[in-house]
Amino acid sequence: PRYPVYSTGAFSPRIAPSSQASSRRCLATQIDYTVAGPHSDNQKERVVILGSGWGGYNLSRKLSPKIYSPIIISPRSYFVFTPLLTDTASGSLDFSNIVEPVRDPRAKVNFIQAAARAVDLNKKTILCEATVVKSGVTESPRVGGNERQTEEGPETTNMKPMQAQRQWEQGELFEIPYDKLVIAVGAVSRTFGTPGVRENAMFFKDIGDAKRVKRRVRECFELAVLPTTTPEMRKWLLNFAIVGAGPTGIELAASLRDFIYADMMALYPALNEIPKLNLYDVAPKVLSMFDESLSRYAMETMKSEGIDIKTSHHVKSLRWGPPGAPPPYEMDPKRCLTLTTEEEGEVGVGMCVWTTGNAMPKFITQSLDAVDPFPADSVLNIEGSSVTPTSAEQAWKFKKAPKKGPLLVDGHLRVQLENESGQTAVLRDVFALGDNAMPETGAPPATAQATFQEAKWLAKRLNKDDMAQTPPFSFKNLGTMAYLGNERALMQIPHENDGTMNRFLPGGIKGRTASLIWKAAYITMSISWRNKLRIAFRWTLNRLFGRDVSRF
Ligand code: FAD
Known part of the structure; x- marks a missing residue:
């Protein structure tokens, strides 16, 4: 528009x-x-x-x-x-x-x-x-x-x-x-167009989302202990669903498991045995980017900690109101939602957090879709054609691969455009990095690790003004970690730094050792000293006094 x-x-x-x-x-x-x-x-x-x-x-x-x-x-x-x-x-x-x-x-x-x-x-x-x-x-x-x-x-x-x-x-x-x-x-x-998800699920990308998840869990416990709540509604309000068993879904399930089973149960002993945490995924296994043995370890560990892992489950819809209730399905946070899967039918849930992956924001898919003619001197080169930059005053379109996907960039993170004849131009002064960019070769995973490396690489190139003489950006895989709850984690160590996630040392590191490495790594990687110290201090305090259970 x-x-x-x-x-x-x-x-x-x-x-x-x-x-x-x-x-x-x-x-x-x-x-x-x-x-x-x-x-x-x-x-x-x-x-x-x-x-x-x-x-x-x-x-x-x-x-x-x-x-x-x-x-x-x-x-x-x-x-x-x-x-x-x-x-x-x-x-x-x-x-x-x-x-x-x-x-x-x-x-x-x-x-x-x-x-x-x-x-x-x-x-x-x-x-x-x-x-x-x-x-x-x-x-x-x-x-x-x-x-x-x-x-x-x-x-x-x-x-x-x-x-x-x-x-x-x-x-x-x-x-x-x-x-x-x-x-x-x-x-x-990304919701895959699943009915009701956009309107009724919670997403998990930003501070506001984390606040809402914490507040809703607390809200469900308070609703569950109201004397007016029926036993059936109590069971549904305390049935929590997370959809998507990638790293975000797994770590959220693990953290909520610690919060609910260690801290909330101490506050609500009368609700013992009722809360349930379910992790849904359409794939047959969790953490599909991890080695088979680590993925199996994650599944077994989380199951033993009380998380219900529902792989090969297809979510059909999400709506407000208890299972079997007649329409209209209007939002009512005092009651539960109904999650419908192909395998289980309708199930009442107090909250559904949706963590099934990335889609491109409107700015990328629409605002950059068609551009007006622009001056030839903004084009660095035009591949596969005899068109010279001076005759390039014509309408260009951003190339999308796949359609509606990230911006295509060259090895130097410069945005590429494509015109209607299929000619590709590399823009001189427009760069893209992170989750909204896809290098034409050797695309790194959509992670903070890869994005941080891209940002560092691009800043260095711009500071030195040596883009033309420098080889393209290449991702160095430093390993992948996931927290599994109850002070256990796993870590996959790359075998060769070939820029892919496919080669790793068999077995990796698991259990409490991995959990300590996980904590040390994130304290080290946190940006400011103020936050490094605050995080270390809070984790220590949690061991002494438990987690913060306040609801704002
Ligand atoms: P983001 O960090 O998402 O930043 C996008 C920025 O753009 C935001 O500031 C946003 O407000 C802003 N923005 C949005 N729209 C506009 C607009 N129209 N105009 C201007 N600005 C706009 N990766 C790992 O490597 N390890 C992990 O352990 C890990 N854990 C994660 C846990 C969670 C819960 C999540 C959500 C992601 C995790 N990731 C992890 C992935 C990692 O966070 C992303 O890959 C990374 O944030 C991508 O960086 P980015 O700069 O592309 O986007």
């Missing part, structure tokens, strides 16, 4: 004196940065980074402030250390222990809280929508009416009936010019 751009106060575009513009200076429409960009310097190249996740945040911190003036545009004013998100949902860590603020006086990085809506390759500008009062399009909403992003695009919350967007919630639109653009907007949850 084409958005109308209107006056936006301090961010109103104004025209730069183009005759004074140096080659290192942005030639497009200028913005008044007196408030928004205290670290801006017109003598430096402006690198606009979309997203404050693993790709965007880490890249911005590694770009040389002597050469570049980086600006992050993201609906989220913080970075989330996602590997420990499950620990916050289970009260093992505070939410603040795993976030880093994007605004940091020590890092010379500018920030605007907004979502990118469209790219103009001709003017070299990004059309943005401010999301300050919405608290982020990828977050779960605060109170009803806010939007979150799924593969189908923004939607309103499932915790309140759909509400029309209020006037004050509509973000201001403005354009931000760039010299170099880095797209790192990540991915959204």
Whole structure:
């Protein structure tokens, strides 16, 4: 869609004196940065980074402030250390222990809280929508009416009936010019079009999601002990479902298992034996990217800890209301939901968390789908054709492989475009990394590990300005870990660093040793010293006093 751009106060575009513009200076429409960009310097190249996740945040911190003036545009004013998100949902860590603020006086990085809506390759500008009062399009909403992003695009919350967007919630639109653009907007949850999932499931990508999961578990326990709750409803409210047995689903089930069986049962002894945790997956095994023996170990360990692993189960639908209830199926958090599978039929559940993989956000699938003609000098080279850059003034389309998939990038993370005749062009100044990008060869897995390596590699290349002489990016697999609950984990160690996930040392590391390595690794990898210390301190406190069981 084409958005109308209107006056936006301090961010109103104004025209730069183009005759004074140096080659290192942005030639497009200028913005008044007196408030928004205290670290801006017109003598430096402006690198606009979309997203404050693993790709965007880490890249911005590694770009040389002597050469570049980086600006992050993201609906989220913080970075989330996602590997420990499950620990916050289970009260093992505070939410603040795993976030880093994007605004940091020590890092010379500018920030605007907004979502990118469209790219103009001709003017070299990004059309943005401010999301300050919405608290982020990828977050779960605060109170009803806010939007979150799924593969189908923004939607309103499932915790309140759909509400029309209020006037004050509509973000201001403005354009931000760039010299170099880095797209790192990540991915959204994939529902495979399963009926009722988009409206009624919880997703698990951000702090807001972790807060909602924790709050709902507590809510279900309180509802279950109300004297008015029937034994049947009590059983359903305390029947929790997680769909997707990849690393996120497994670690969430493991953390919730610790929370429910160790901490909640101490608070609600009368509910002993009633709570159940079910992990569903359509595949015949869990953790399919792990070695067969480790996957089997994960399944056996989690089963022995009381998690019901339901592999080869096909989820058909999810709706509010108990099994067998007649329509209408309106949302009612005081009661349970019904999860229907091909194998079990209808089952009552207090909560269903959906963790079945990635889809591309609307910005990638729609806003970048078709672009207007753009100047030939933005094209680095055109492969497989005799067309020279000077005659390239024609409409180009972003290449999608597969359709609706991530942006295709070359080995140097430069976005590739394709025109209607199938000719491919590599853009000079537009890069993509992380979950929203797919290198044409040797695509790394969609993980924080791979995204961090890409961000580091790209920052180094840009700082040294040696892209042309450097071999393409290659992913170095440092191993994969998963927490299994009850202080047990597993770790798969790569056999050869050939950039694939397919070769590993047989057996790996399992059990309590792996759990200690898991903890040490994540403390080490956490970004700030403040959070490293907070995490270590909280894990120690948990051993003495148990996890945080508060409900806000
Ligand atoms: P993200 O980190 O998701 O960041 C995307 C950013 O873009 C966000 O700041 C978002 O707000 C912003 N954004 C969205 N839309 C727009 C827009 N229109 N305009 C501007 N900005 C926008 N990987 C591992 O290697 N190990 C693990 O243990 C691990 N555990 C995980 C646990 C969980 C619960 C989850 C969800 C993921 C986990 N991952 C793990 C995967 C890892 O987090 C992702 O691969 C990684 O975050 C991808 O980085 P990214 O920068 O592409 O996207």
